[in-house]
Amino acid sequence: MEKCLQTKNRIFTREFFLNMKILLPYSTHFKLTESQQSGKIVTGGIEKFCYDLEKNISGIIPVCITKEDKDNRLTKRRITDAIAQHDPDMILFNNPWWGNMMMSFGLPLIAIMHEPLVRDIRMVELGNILKNLNESGAHLYFVSQVQLDFHRTMAKRINDVDFGEIKGFVNPSYLEDTVVTSDDLLYDCATVGRCDNEKAPFLLHKKLQNSNLNSLVMTNDGVYKSDTINEYVEANQHWSDPRHTLRGLPHNEVMKNIGKAKSFVSTWPKESWGITTMEALGCGVPVILFTDDTGVHASESIAADPSHIIKLNRKCSNDEFQKAVEEFATCNQETRSMISASTKKKHSLDNWKLSIDKMIDLRYNDSNGKTTNLMEFFA
Numbered sequence: 001m002e003k004c005l006q007t008k009n010r011i012f013t014r015e016f017f018l019n020m021k022i023l024l025p026y027s028t029h030f031k032l033t034e035s036q037q038s039g040k041i042v043t044g045g046i047e048k049f050c051y052d053l054e055k056n057i058s059g060i061i062p063v064c065i066t067k068e069d070k071d072n073r074l075t076k077r078r079i080t081d082a083i084a085q086h087d088p089d090m091i092l093f094n095n096p097w098w099g100n101m102m103m104s105f106g107l108p109l110i111a112i113m114h115e116p117l118v119r120d121i122r123m124v125e126l127g128n129i130l131k132n133l134n135e136s137g138a139h140l141y142f143v144s145q146v147q148l149d150f151h152r153t154m155a156k157r158i159n160d161v162d163f164g165e166i167k168g169f170v171n172p173s174y175l176e177d178t179v180v181t182s183d184d185l186l187y188d189c190a191t192v193g194r195c196d197n198e199k200a201p202f203l204l205h206k207k208l209q210n211s212n213l214n215s216l217v218m219t220n221d222g223v224y225k226s227d228t229i230n231e232y233v234e235a236n237q238h239w240s241d242p243r244h245t246l247r248g249l250p251h252n253e254v255m256k257n258i259g260k261a262k263s264f265v266s267t268w269p270k271e272s273w274g275i276t277t278m279e280a281l282g283c284g285v286p287v288i289l290f291t292d293d294t295g296v297h298a299s300e301s302i303a304a305d306p307s308h309i310i311k312l313n314r315k316c317s318n319d320e321f322q323k324a325v326e327e328f329a330t331c332n333q334e335t336r337s338m339i340s341a342s343t344k345k346k347h348s349l350d351n352w353k354l355s356i357d358k359m360i361d362l363r364y365n366d367s368n369g370k371t372t373n374l375m376e377f378f379a
Contacts, residue, residue, distance in 0.1 A: 022360065023088035023107075025063040025079050026050040027070065027095055045275050046094050046114050049172045053092070056349065057356055061086050076101055083107070090363055097122070099129040102138075108367040109138035110359060112170060117150040117270040117298070127155025130163035139167045139363050146298040147272040170359060173275045174352035181284035181340045182259035183333055187244065188213040189288070189325045190261035192254055192276045193268065195219040195236075195247075196229045202236040203267045203290075203314075205243040207321040214242040218257060221248030259283040263328035265321075266290060266299055269314055274299030281308055281343040284336030286328045288321070290314040304342035 028047045054060045063082045065075050075098070082088075083105060090108040102109055111133050115126070130151075134140055140163075142148040148166065155161040189208065193201035201217045208215045217239075239245055246257065258264060264280035269292040271277075277287050277299040289297040289311045303309045310324045331339075 020059045020090075020360070020364075021061055021086055021088040022057070022059045023061050023063060023079070023082060023086065023091045024050055024053060025065055025082070025091070025093055025095075025098070027065040027075075045172055045273070048275065049094065049112075049114070052173060052352075053356070056353055057360075059089075060092075061088060079105070090360075090367070092360075096126060096129055096133075099133045099138075103132065103136045108363055109133070109136070110141065110363050111138050112141045112143070112172075113147070113151070114143055114172065114272055115147070115151065116268075116272045117147060119154065123154050123158055126151065127159055127161035127163055130155065131161055134164040134166075137366070139359070139366070140164075141167055141170045141359065143170060143172050143273040144298040144301055145169070146296055146300070167359070167362065170355055171347065171352055172273050173278060173347075174349045175278065175282040175344050175347045177344075177349070179255065179279070179282040179340070179344065180259065181333070181336050182256075184260055185262050186214065187216040187257075187261040188329055189263045189265055190216040190218065190258055190280075190285075191265045191267055192218045192258070195233055197232050198270075199268050201267055202232075202239070202245075204265055205236070205239050205245075207316075207318050208325070209243070210318060211322050212242065213322065213325060214244065216244045216246065216257060216261060218246045218249055218254055255279060255283065258285060261285050262331070263288060263325050266297070267314070269297060271298050274302055277309075278302045278343065278347055281339055282347065284338075284340035286310070286331060286339060288312060288324050288328070290316075302343075302347070304339075304346045308339050308343075 026046065050062060054062050061082065063079060065078055069075055069078055079101075088107065090110060091102055091105065092110040092112070093102055094112045094114055096111060096113055096115060099111065102111070113130075130140060142151075148169075152163070155163055189204060191201050191204045193199035195201065201219050204215050204217055236245075249257070258280050262285070264277070264285045265288040266274055266277050267290050269290050277289070280287050281303060287299070287303070287309045289299055289309055291297045291311050291313055293313065295311065295313070297311060300309065300311070310327070312320060312324060
């Protein structure tokens with residue numbers, strides 16, 4: 001006889017857990033497809049996270065909210081229609097600004113905060129949204145301790161809000177087994193970043209402009225066009241050898257070129273985690289992290305060992321930065337292989353999937369008044 005458990009109006013069986021339905025609404029310019037990952041569009045961190053969930057976690061039902069949907073105020077309708085069609089067991093969402101709308105659906109919620117460490121007008125509302133989510137019973141996750149500390153401090157400072165305890169942290173990405181080191185080192189330092197003043201990927205070229213060191217900037221080809229971005233693009237058209245720029249590369253080509261660098265720099269101090277930092281370390285490439293005046297960077301937690309990173313204030317002199325690049329240039333192939341292996345172990349797909357499974361399992365347990373692990377019930 002099949003083992004089962006009855007709680008409230010549901011009967012839970014092993015088949016139920018293998019067929020649970022998790023609605024994943026996401027907002028993007030593009031739908032999550034294989035061609036998006038292998039084509040010319042380089043997606044952002046949240047889009048990649050959603051893509052990885054759909055690819056690796058059973059029961060994920062993606063709901064694409066396009067720019068056109070948002071412009072026509074159809075976001076709630078799209079999600080409502082998806083709920084009616086799929087009858088999901090929970091909703092997992094990554095946009096805190098949807099918090100009040102998500103609570104209106106009356107379903108168990110997992111809310112994952114990817115918001116960077118930025119101060120803008122939206123922070124006035126964010127603390128209250130997170131507090132309301134917590135008080136409604138939603139499970140709230142952040143992606144790093146540095147990110148949590150920043151937003152907790154901001155919520156308290158701006159409107160004296162304590163949004164309460166969170167359920168934990170979740171890494172937004174993992175390393176593929178196919179990531180390999182390279183001994184074909186063409187660049188002294190490389191970076192990857194959205195082409196705008198905020199991410200400022202061309203800061204790498206500027207920091208090395210008076211040296212003979214080779215630098216590589218990989219950025220988008222203007223998909224997210226605006227006047228500000230266009231100005232930034234135009235202001236950075238003049239770079240030439242040994243300043244190299246590649247635009248609109250597919251993800252696999254980005255990874256190949258990261259592996260050809262002796263070091264990598266994360267140019268934005270406000271990262272909430274740092275997928276490109278993980279990818280660089282996975283390729284065996286040590287990383288320079290630009291910090292603000294706090295001296296901390298969320299990507300510090302990604303490294304398997306502190307020796308794999310160097311932190312520098314973003315306002316450091318060109319000579320200071322050049323010295324860090326030259327220091328990492330002395331890493332031999334054995335050291336690079338060790339950096340790669342230890343990073344892959346820490347950020348393996350198996351470890352990532354286990355953390356996501358635990359997050360989902362905890363949501364089910366709490367939704368049905370359980371204090372024991374329901375998956376263990378069927379063991």
